[in-house]
């Protein structure tokens with residue numbers, strides 16, 4: 482119990498005990514042994530008294546957050562071109578930008594901005610889209626490995642509808658490029674795992690989708706993609722795969738919906754109905770709910786409360802650059818606001834999400850994709866973010882629970898002090 486990933490942190494601790502309950506400790510103790518959380522305590526148990534103790538005083542300590550869906554190559558154009566809906570936005574802004582990652586010098590610089598900022602936000606785990614380019618994706622993985630974050634990264638597959646600059650020649654070329662990428666990275670990384678990444682059905686021929694489904698099975702590789710984000714996209718998929726009963730079934734027909742042991746992540750599911758919900762649940766898939774993106778591209782509001790009640794796996798994604806920021810607190814806030822408007826304007830039988838539920842989705846909900854991740858229960862990986870909220874002046878005595886809610890509604894004043902992933906401190910701020 483003496484290596485540097487065994488220690489005790491002291492501070493204002495908050496974590497989800499269940500989706501409806503946040504447990505807090507004022508000036509409590511949080512114990513990490515060999516990178517694994519041993520629990521949170523009001524009094525430090527005798528057996529941990531010899532571990533080094535770092536006292537964070539009045540600061541908050543919460544579990545690291547999981548960004549279940551983010552596009553690394555889109556980071557540098559976030560916040561512009563937001564008056565479009567999905568398909569126009571992809572063709573006008575996104576595909577021309579991603580085409581630039583053919584140039585490794587461009588990719589290296591742009592990805593350095595992405596990784597630099599990802600280290601400095603609330604995220605400790607992320608599932609990331611790259612581009613279709615081999616070298617640029619290796620560069621992204623190399624940079625992410627350096628950060629100490631734990632991630633899945635995908636070389637994107639697309640063999641149709643990308644225009645002449647962002648498209649692989651055909652299914653065979655795309656599959657070969659994927660195998661080459663997998664062979665190149667084999668055994669190279671500890672914290673950066675590959676994930677198969679068919680962009681979405683409009684970008685991938687039937688043959689390519691089937692090939693990826695097979696590759697996933699052969700190699701036990703997970704898959705990420707997009708599902709039912711936008712109404713024009715949903716209608717297009719119906720034309721492209723006429724034999725499918727719905728968009729989720731189209732993925733199912735190609736064997737890309739995964740299994741509970743090898744779960745697929747589907748971003749969005751804004752327009753998913755009961756039938757799609759059943760398919761997602763049957764396969765143990767994860768929904769990456771991306772409320773900021775869904776607002777920006779006028780996609781709609783996903784009925785997340787219904788999915789939770791049905792027992793579907795859910796986490797949150799920033800979906801940069803359709804989402805304009807990698808700040809998970811902002812994503813939490815928009816998730817809350819969107820669910821309130823869904824209740825008010827769409828369906829009053831679907832109650833708004835509570836703060837407890839959204840805090841859970843950002844931490845334990847998405848964390849589940851990585852295993853025992855996202856809370857401070859014993860046995861979970863020790864991913865923690867220490868936050869200084871002393872700049873949020875108040876006249877009140879605030880509970881820890883109030884302070885974490887306030888931090889979500891006033892994200893600009895929540896400053897990250899330190900960040901730990903699996904017990905390793907991978908970021909420390911000089912500012913606070």
Ligand code: GUN
Nearest residue numbers: 575680681707774800803
């Ligand atoms: N669907 C296919 N590609 C994309 C993308 O890059 N962003 C979003 N939001 N949706 C997509």
Ligand code: FE
Nearest residue numbers: 550707748800
């Ligand atoms: Fe996306």
